[in-house]
Amino acid sequence: MIEAKNLTKRYGDKVAVKDLSFTVGPGKVTGFLGPNGAGKSTTMRLLLGLDHPDRGTATIDGRRYRELTTPLAVVGALLEAKAVHPGRTAYNHLLCLAQSQGIGKKRVYEVLDLVGLREVAHKRAGGFSLGMGQRLGLAAALLGDPAVLVLDEPVNGLDPEGILWVRTFMRQLAAEGRTVFVSSHLMNEMAVTAEHLIIIGRGSLIADCPTQEFIERGKKQTVLVRSPNADELAEAIARAGGTVTRSDDGELSVEDLDATRIGEIASAGGHVLHEVVPQRGTLEEAFMALTRESVEYAGTGSTRDADAPKPGGDAQ
Numbered sequence: 641m642i643e644a645k646n647l648t649k650r651y652g653d654k655v656a657v658k659d660l661s662f663t664v665g666p667g668k669v670t671g672f673l674g675p676n677g678a679g680k681s682t683t684m685r686l687l688l689g690l691d692h693p694d695r696g697t698a699t700i701d702g703r704r705y706r707e708l709t710t711p712l713a714v715v716g717a718l719l720e721a722k723a724v725h726p727g728r729t730a731y732n733h734l735l736c737l738a739q740s741q742g743i744g745k746k747r748v749y750e751v752l753d754l755v756g757l758r759e760v761a762h763k764r765a766g767g768f769s770l771g772m773g774q775r776l777g778l779a780a781a782l783l784g785d786p787a788v789l790v791l792d793e794p795v796n797g798l799d800p801e802g803i804l805w806v807r808t809f810m811r812q813l814a815a816e817g818r819t820v821f822v823s824s825h826l827m828n829e830m831a832v833t834a835e836h837l838i839i840i841g842r843g844s845l846i847a848d849c850p851t852q853e854f855i856e857r858g859k860k861q862t863v864l865v866r867s868p869n870a871d872e873l874a875e876a877i878a879r880a881g882g883t884v885t886r887s888d889d890g891e892l893s894v895e896d897l898d899a900t901r902i903g904e905i906a907s908a909g910g911h912v913l914h915e916v917v918p919q920r921g922t923l924e925e926a927f928m929a930l931t932r933e934s935v936e937y938a939g940t941g942s943t944r945d946a947d948a949p950k951p952g953g954d955a956q
């Protein structure tokens with residue numbers, strides 16, 4: 641279990657994280673989302689004892705990182721893909737980490753198997769692809785068999801096969817009962833990977849809820865209806881309380897009634913239906929709607945600031 645309580649961190653005049661409180665529970669993947677500069681990396685650094693909060697606490701299983709005597713056995717972290725000496729073999733890299741905390745060789749081979757790197761264990765990590773580097777990072781995070789994993793952008797830059805592998809692996813780790821806390825800019829990816837979301841903007845909490853609930857909150861649900869009897873059907877739907885918008889090609893967009901009810905109305909009136917399709921919003925739409933206010937440099941239209949948000953730029 642991860643807990644942030646009134647976490648606040650300033651860099652000079654800049655408040656990177658502001659009175660942020662949340663908990664991340666076990667058994668599911670929790671996504672950590674926010675626009676550029678929202679404070680995600682700072683929060684993860686505070687959690688992992690790499691920086692100190694000005695106020696508040698960040699704890700893992702009730703203890704601050706620096707209070708952990710064998711941190712690898714409590715929390716595994718993946719912060720940067722290539723934080724490995726390029727001349728070192730995968731095996732030696734893991735062995736050095738393991739030995740620093742009294743973990744044996746057997747576990748090194750176990751984690752190499754877990755991430756599918758056993759065959760290249762004695763190859764230099766410098767020659768690894770990005771995907772192999774991520775696998776090695778995950779192997780390192782798992783060395784102490786921790787119940788908590790903190791992963792910063794684990795699928796960034798990976799090809800579809802690599803993304804699928806990391807997604808499946810994270811879900812598997814969560815299914816084993818671990819707490820998996822993962823930051824990402826890839827909305828579509830988070831929508832299918834994370835069961836729960838913690839969303840921040842300008843260092844403050846915007847949402848802490850199940851992914852599905854967040855998507856539904858972001859967009860009013862509509863149902864697309866096609867029928868050769870569109871006029872009569874539109875009237876019947878309106879009489880039943882639906883709000884109907886008709887497009888030029890005769891397609892109906894219905895709010896305030898669900899697809900089942902629309903099917904019943906059509907059937908009762910003897911109207912032929914060609915299509916009844918619930919239109920679900922995407923996580924990206926919900927995210928854009930809810931974080932618009934929180935984007936640091938919104939609306940400047942400027943390309944001068946490297947930190948400026950990239951609306952829609954994270955779509956896959």
Ligand SMILES: Nc1ncnc2c1ncn2[C@@H]1O[C@H](COP(=O)(O)OP(=O)(O)OP(=O)(O)O)[C@@H](O)[C@H]1O
Binds near residue numbers: 654655676678681682
């Ligand atoms: N060491 C630092 N010194 C000064 N300002 C910092 C430092 N680290 C972060 N900041 C500022 O704090 C804010 C939050 O940054 P942070 O990197 O935590 O955001 P983020 O959500 O991880 O963003 P991104 O998605 O772009 O990585 C930003 O405005 C950033 O410029």
